[in-house]
Amino acid sequence: MPLHLYRHAFSNLNRNIWILSLAMFINRSGSMVLLFTTLYMTRDLHFSIAEAGFVMSFYGMGSVLGSYLGGWLTDRKNHFDIMVSALISSGLILLSLLVITTPAGMAAVIFIYALAADSFRPANAAAIAEYSTPENRTRSVGLMRLAVNLGFAVGPAVGGFVALYLGYRWLFVIDACTGFLAALMLFLYLPRPATIPGRHKNEVLADSSTSAYRDLRYLFFIALVAVYGTIFFQIFASIPQYFKTVSGYDEDRIGLLMALNGILVVIIEMPLIAKLEKSKKIFRFIVIGVFCLPAAFALLYFGEHRLSFAILYTFVITLSEIFAMPFMMNYALSRPKKERQGQYSALYSIAYGIATIAAPSLGLGIADRYGFDRLFVILIVSSLFLSLGFLWMAGKEKTEHTESAG
Template sequence: MLQKTATLYRNAYGGISREIWLLAFVMFINRSGTMVIPFMSVYLTQALHFSLPNAGLVVSCAGAGGILGTYFGGKLTDKVGHYYVQFGSLALGGMMFFVLMQMHTLPTLCATTFCLSLVGEAFRPANSTSIAFYSTPENRTRSYAINRLAINLGWAIGPALGGFFATIGYKYLFIADGITNISAALVLVLLLKNRNKVHASEGNTDAVITLPQSAFRDGIYMRFLVFTILFAIGFMQFFSIVPVFWKTQLHVSEFHIGLLLGANGLLVALFEMILIYNIEPLRPKLTFISWGILFCGFSYLLFIVFQGFVWILPFAVVTITISEMLAMPFMNSFSIERSTPQTRGQYSALYSMCYSIAQVAAPVLGGQIAAAYGYYVLWGVIIGFMLVAFVGFRWVKFLTEK
């Protein structure tokens, strides 16, 4: 049994280039300091005594900055290359955390959070383009999964440590995030050879010539992005509004909130690559995406069916994790497959912008609905979003098969 398991893991992780592993290592260092975002709403409401709608406004400013940062990050990636954009985003973003730590009023927090996200989110399209550059069509989904593995290993560490630091002082969350960002930038420079002089079109020749030369003229992709936004709005509630619900309604401590959120990253790290390796050949990517949407809705349904029961929280974490493992790697891979080497920055930027848009909409929508009608109405709204997204992705699948 142990030998079979070892062989399965070896096969799942085999055939990946050194550069992909180095990019994953950079991502791991960066995400190991992920402490501010998971606790931002709790920090604002508990330490600075902001109302939930105002806390949602600050978090939404991060999303607004992320929209612009992602867009310009994609433009810069096509102009100067993925290497320099990744380094600049990590280094400057790290410095911005130390600035954000000093802000305590609503206007300054909104402005600084916007600027931090503007710089930090430029990393997304550059990183996605870099992975496409160093991977092959055969291992591309797994290459993105390895990057997500690094994200989730870091996520397993960051929020858990963040819960500990929050009990001592929230300022340590900002310090840790800043240090890890800057450290990741240094590792990128020291270990990953700059192949920026080689344009992505020279490094990859797998593009399908018949694909549109602009994402904005790709009708199937535009529909895909709309339903991705709906999914992202629902998914992000779990890491913005849900922790506040756990704290205020179920009286879960910051430490245990950190452990629950960290468990999500640990589960993804342990099982996502094996899952993708075994199921990818069985169905089209959009089928797995659709299944992931349903699991997202089911995680919120658990809160409604088992109101007030703390023991249901680990099960909710497991279902949202299954949703993530089924949907996100295949979304990323599908997005790249719709592009050509010359348009990958644009396609990557638009896909990343879906999550930035959701970051704006999710806390505002969630905060306003929860404040006006209660958390359980909010969970019902999210379930409705997931049903619409499920039907939408099935429609996109139908269009791709015509």
């Protein structure tokens, strides 16, 4: 892409967005625990696979509850205190895994850790909304996603080295320390907003008509996001298993295909968003992203296990993420009143939390019972129906713009 697109993509963003993004990169660079905890439990602690699965299932439940709690707090406190507290408390909780080694104990810790860690998300979303404008909000979201993807690129590589040469327990220490470091950065460089809610805020919160739970169009949007996430997260839930057991790829080849997803996001997303963000009709870009889903799974269905088709699948599924996710979050941040930002953002985070829980059980469950070809057909059909829902939202968006123009 032309160099000027990259310059424009990163220009005129609020200084605080850069601080938030750097803190997110630091935190996500240490987020290697979830990738290796199952191996730690089965290899070092000698848990059965069923016991390890039981423990990790508590992460999804904690994530959903944490997102709700974070949203509730964000509407009543300030996002600064919640983000810093979430980073510090989740790090301290994680360190307890150094001494807690029973299945029940680890399940409890994982649940509380996820609750604390994911209470960060609605507060972070509120901070993005606070420090961005409608004109650069999608790019602000894109910069945050860039930081997350870079962090996830660093984390697994470092985590594998640490687990191999230092031992799994050092992963908990490093992850906790990166959380503490991210909290320190926010504490030192991010301004702390006033905590006095004021009469107007109390009046908005007391008015049930402003609640996200009364916004039927937004609730329909959240349901669509949850379905989208469940389908998209097959890239992590079932596709690696397909590449290993059906296509016969080795772990290094699978790892490179997964890394390609992150690399493409880093290279393409920000300049593409910079080109598209001036359009007020954001749902047409979401629809493009959703239509990429059936195309991606069709490549696997007809690809006959060839590597070229696996690479094309990775490219197309990444385009789905690039087109859909930033504009979805833009809608979630832009729709509510400022005083309801936490509640709306919490529902958005919960949608992905539900998708995280549903994706592996549905994807691997269908593949185990009916085979991967049947799974791909179901994903293709489901994606096409999902696109109809977002097309309806796009039509409503067009109506809103026509009414406001009139």
